[in-house]
Amino acid sequence: MHADNPAQSRKAAALAAFEGLATEPGVAKPDPILVVDKVVRRFGGLTAVDVGHVEIQRGSITALIGPNGAGKTTFFNQLTGFDTADAGEWTFNGQKMNGVPAYKVARHGMVRTFQLTKALSKLTVIENMRLGAQKQRGENFFAGLIPGLWRGEEAAITQRAEDLLTRFKLIAKKDDFAGSLSGGQRKLLEMARALMVQPELVMLDEPMAGVNPALTQSLLGHVKNLREEGMTVLFVEHDMDMVRDISDWVIVMAQGAVIAEGPPHSIMSDARVIDAYLGAHHDAPLSAEEEQQQLEEAEAELAAEADADGDSTKEAGNERV
Amino acid sequence: MDWILIFSRAVEAGIGSEAVIYCLAAIGLNVQFGYTGLLNFGQAAFVAVGAYSIATTVATFGLPLFLGVGIGLVLAVLLALLLGIPTLRLRADYLAIVTIAAAEIVRLVVRAVALKDTFGGTDGLQEFAGTFYGLNPYPEGNYVIPPFIGFDHRTMWILTVGWILVIAVSLLLFLVMRSPWGRVLKAIREDEDAVRSLGKNVFSYKMQSLVIGGVIGSLAGFIFALSRSSAQADLYSTDFTFFAYTVLILGGAARILGPIVGAAIFWFLMIFVKTGLEEAINKNVINFLNVNQVGAIQYMIIGLGLILLLIYRPQGIFGDKREIALDAR
Known part of the structure; x- marks a missing residue:
């Protein structure tokens, strides 16, 4: 692809990285940003997550799919520190992240969104965005008392927030309460707010859930853009059209374990995946x-x-x- | 009926020492509940810690008053840490349970017979306010504030100090709540997981909020003890906390002026209804009640008023109706 067309080259680069990889669970990637080993989470007698080994390739869009109850969101919660794993370890950019609290995970550049959108209702859209910026001096109580210490920084943050809102077509809503936005606009706001953290890895938990079809295309475009800007994306999704459209690699979970990996166009014909979704013996004699x-x-x-x-x-x- | 008497008593209460005390206690709750969403049902404990710190330091141990003030502030911080460390990582209701229990523990400890020598039992402690009134710049006498209210020199002094404290604390909060620090608190009130996912240490901010609100509560305790020249355990029962919440919600939570106006209106109405009823009974305008029943009727009328307020103006006096509308979505 042409060097003057970065959009094409990023996608091509991501696809090239996956070229010729085996479709076995836990296959090694050329340049993994996130490496997960033997993560287990039990709720009483139920083993919700039991993942042996998974690697997420840097600069790619990886989809995490699986039937309901496969443990995808629980796995997300482990990785981002919102829930504690019973066992296992994982590294982000080579740094150990197990046992690290959620806010520190985010500070390391691994930022998530939620399945049920968490817009901060009684804050305005622009305040939601400003909150995402890191290392703000004014977030210290004593510095907060002296506006001169943080005014300049606040102006720069606001500028960055407004640029992002313009990109996500929310700029007209910037002074409205986030609680007054529609479901789809909240998803956009949550994604834009996550970008204020300037993450390396963006983890989206069902970005398309509850979004009307008209907005789906624009959301898809935004997710693709994240890769073009050099970020890595890992997302949970049920919508197979979306998975086929934007992902470079697909990881399939069932009953807490990773059962298959592969490129999006062929993964759905993989026998293990069909088994997981439809049941192994749904129509065939043994x-x-x-x-x-x-x-x-x-x-x-x-x-x-x-x-x-x-x-x-x-x-x-x-x-x- | 003597309407001048009724109005002058009510206005005096609206700017009087009760108003100052409940105002400061409600400002503390405003930081915790209004801005951060922490349900502290034990504000009375922080007020009691403030009051008993100066009373015990001076009356029991004979040490200077200002040392007592310092001890009160330090103990309020420690109490907040003690309550916050086990509960702030848990769901909001745990803090509510622990604080309401802690407030009762504090009250029962200071009124305990076993500690009578230190805290004075149910009689409480007296004779510790000498230093404070020694500093009184108002010469002895009565001060009439036109058109019809007036205070003696001691009340003038405590009100001056009290309202200066209220204004100073409110100014500080006005500044800090507009800052990114205040933004984090408000965001925690909305959804703490979202705030965590944006890299903020939610536990630390909740703790800061609890400590700041508690310290402001202890300021209310200083004024409470000094204005009465006495610290008595049973004044710091759970009623106190609930009145402070009433003041806060009446004025409007998460508004700087909310607790100030709330306290003034609350005490104006309390005394207006009480004096009004007493006058009406004394002048035979109402003849189916006697003076002893006024106390109970007063609370019924105030309670009815609050119910009507919550129905027709749920956001309080300074609240923003749009915010309440969001909750219904």
């Missing part, structure tokens, strides 16, 4: 012998039914006489 046995049983049943029918007709006939 073996040739069993098939034969099922056939014989069915035939025997039919014959018995035919006999019974014959008998009952005879009896009915006798009664009539």
Whole structure:
């Protein structure tokens, strides 16, 4: 691809990185930003997450899919420090992140959004955005008392926030309460707010849930843009059209474990994935012998039914006489 | 009926020492509940810590008053840390339970018979306010403020100090709540997980809010003890906290002027209704009640008024109706 077209080259670079990789769970990537090892989370007797080994390639868009209850969101919560794992460790840019509290995970550049959007309702849109900026001097109580110490920084933050809002087409709403936005606009605001943190890895938990189709395209565009700006994206999604459209690599979870990985165009025809979504034996007999046995049983049943029918007709006939 | 008497008593209460005390206590709650969303139901404990710190330091140990003020501030910080460390990582309701219990513990400790020598039991402590009134710049006498209210020189002094404290604390909060620090607090009130995901140490901010609100509560305790020249355990029961919440919600939570106007109106109405009823009974305008029933009727009328306020103006006097509308979505 042409060097003067970065959009194409980033996607190409991401795809090239995945070229020829095996589709086994836990396959090693050329340049992983996030490496996860043996993460386990149990809720009483239920093992919600039991992931052996997973790597997320830097600069790519990776989708995490799986049937309901597969443990995708729980896994997200472990990685971002919102829930504590029972076992396992993971590194982000080579730094150990297990046991690190959520706010420190975010400071390291690993920022998430939520399945149920968390707009800060009684703050205005622009205040929501400003909150995302890191290392603000005015966030110290004593410095906060002296406006001169943080006014300049605040102006720079506001400028950056307004640029992002313009990009996400929310600039007209900047002085409205976030609580007055529609569901889709809240998703946009949450994504824009996450970008204020200037993350390296953006983790989106169901970015399309509850978004009307008209807004879906613009959200997709924004997600693709994140990769073009050099960020890595990991997202959970149910919408397979979206997964096929924007992801470079797909990781499939079922019953807490990673069962398959692969490129988006071929992953849905993978036998393990079909099994996970539809059940392994949803329509097929288990073996040739069993098939034969099922056939014989069915035939025997039919014959018995035919006999019974014959008998009952005879009896009915006798009664009539 | 003597309307001048009724109005002068009510206005005096509206700017009097009760108003100052409840105003400061409600400002503390405003930081915790109004801005940060922390349900502190034990503000009475912080007020009691303030009052008993100066009373015990001076009356029991014979040390200077200002040392007592310092001890009160330090103890308020320690109490906030003690309450906050186990509960602030948990859901909001745990803090409510722990603080309401802690307030009762503090009250029962200072009124305990076993500690009578230190805290004075149910009689409380007296004779510690000498230093404070020694500093009184107002010469002895009565001060009439036109058109019809007036205070003696001691009340003038405590009100001057009290309202200066209220103004100073309000100015500080006005500055800090407009800053990025205040923005983090308000964001925590809305959704603390979202704030965590943006790299803010939510626990630390909640703790700062609890400590600041508690310290402001202890200021109310200083004024409470000094204005009465006495510290008595049973004044710091849970009623105190609930009246302070009433003041806050009446004025409008998360507004700088809310607690100030709330306290003034609350005490104006309390005394207006009380004096009005007493006058009406004494002048035989109302003849189906007697003076002993006024106390109960007063609370019924105030309670009815508050219910009507919450129905027709749920945001309080200074609140923004648009914010309440968001909750209904």
